[in-house]
Amino acid sequence: MINLIKRFLIAVLAIASFHVNAAELDIVLGAGDVLKVSVFEQPDLSLEVRVSESGVITYPLIGEVKVGGQTPAQAERKIAGLLESGGFLKNPHVNIIVAQLQSQQVSVLGQVNRPGRYPLDSAKSLADVLALAAGVGPEGGDLITIVHKGDGTNQREVIDLASMMRNGDLAKNITVSGGDIVYVERAPKFYIYGEVQRPSQYRLEHNTTVIQALALGGGLSLRGTEKGMKIKRRDSSGSMQVLDAKHDDLLQPDDVVYVKESLF
Numbered sequence: 001m002i003n004l005i006k007r008f009l010i011a012v013l014a015i016a017s018f019h020v021n022a023a024e025l026d027i028v029l030g031a032g033d034v035l036k037v038s039v040f041e042q043p044d045l046s047l048e049v050r051v052s053e054s055g056v057i058t059y060p061l062i063g064e065v066k067v068g069g070q071t072p073a074q075a076e077r078k079i080a081g082l083l084e085s086g087g088f089l090k091n092p093h094v095n096i097i098v099a100q101l102q103s104q105q106v107s108v109l110g111q112v113n114r115p116g117r118y119p120l121d122s123a124k125s126l127a128d129v130l131a132l133a134a135g136v137g138p139e140g141g142d143l144i145t146i147v148h149k150g151d152g153t154n155q156r157e158v159i160d161l162a163s164m165m166r167n168g169d170l171a172k173n174i175t176v177s178g179g180d181i182v183y184v185e186r187a188p189k190f191y192i193y194g195e196v197q198r199p200s201q202y203r204l205e206h207n208t209t210v211i212q213a214l215a216l217g218g219g220l221s222l223r224g225t226e227k228g229m230k231i232k233r234r235d236s237s238g239s240m241q242v243l244d245a246k247h248d249d250l251l252q253p254d255d256v257v258y259v260k261e262s263l264f
Contacts, residue, residue: 027121029067029075030103030178031055037079040093048099061088068103072096104178108133111140111184125173126159129182136161141187142206149179162206188253192217195224195259204253211247213257225262232256 029035031053038046049057055068062082067075080094101119106129109115113134126144130136142162148155157174164172176182190213193199197218210229220226229245233255243249245257 027071027098027101028104028178029055029070029072029098031068032100032102033098033104034100034102035067035072035075036097036099038095039083039089040095042089042092051103062086072098106176106178107181109181109183111137111186113137120176120178124176126161126176126182127173129176130161130184133182136184139186141185143185145183145185146174146176147181147183148177149181190251190253190255190257192257192259195221195261197221204251204255208251209247210245210249210251210257213251214259217257217259220259223261224259226259227262228260230258230260232258 029051031051033051034048035051035057036046036048037057037059045060047060049059051057051068054066056064056066059065059079062079065075065079065082067078070078076094076096079096080092083089083092083094098121101121104120105117106120106124107117108129112130113136115133118129118132124132126146130144142160144159144161146157146159148157159172159174163169188204189201190204190208191201192213196214197220199217202213202216210231214220214226214229226247231243231245231249231251233241233243233252235241251257
């Protein structure tokens with residue numbers, strides 16, 4: 001029984017090790033990353049070093065080594081090859097551990113529970129990145145803006161998170177890369193005032209109608225009437241429009257619903 005348990009634990013550790021190594025293969029080293037480099041049975045060659053802005057580290061015996069843009073496994077083979085070709089060691093076994101992953105980070109801002117910068121130790125989807133930031137906050141809206149940083153250019157992409165979830169359209173669950181910025185917009189609001197029980201601002205949900213807005217406001221006050229309700233709305237030029245409100249009219253962000261007092 002004990003041997004069976006041991007074999008089980010060894011299998012579990014082997015699986016865990018596989019997952020760690022598999023994730024590590026996805027890492028691409030870059031400026032600011034801190035690496036712990038060691039060579040088997042060569043303690044004098046163990047050091048902790050930061051990758052320079054040009055993607056270079058300085059290593060004993062062989063000098064500057066370009067590791068930027070490479071995976072840890074590729075960098076291990078490169079350093080081993082230089083140590084061997086330089087006549088310093090025969091068949092060296094080089095190991096690199098990424099102590100701090102600074103180059104592959106994503107900034108998650110706006111209405112999330114834990115805004116900040118998060119390292120990407122493997123390929124992450126938009127949903128994965130939002131989970132790192134503890135999800136969308138209570139004031140967060142449906143729209144997520146992603147700014148992709150390219151070679152001297154930035155590209156902007158807007159994802160409707162609620163629509164993606166409703167329709168199960170995982171094609172919109174795009175991959176987020178190091179240097180990207182993810183911004184969660186604040187949820188749009190509408191306002192209702194006049195003869196209602198609870199005049200205030202409210203979150204504008206998808207396809208909110210005037211009658212639903214009235215219900216959110218607690219319904220009519222004792223002096224209120226549904227006749228003659230108005231919607232105050234700014235047009236694209238910023239001018240205020242006053243529209244007659246029908247029960248089934250859909251509200252837009254920042255609309256103001258006014259409920260009149262009954263004359264009788």
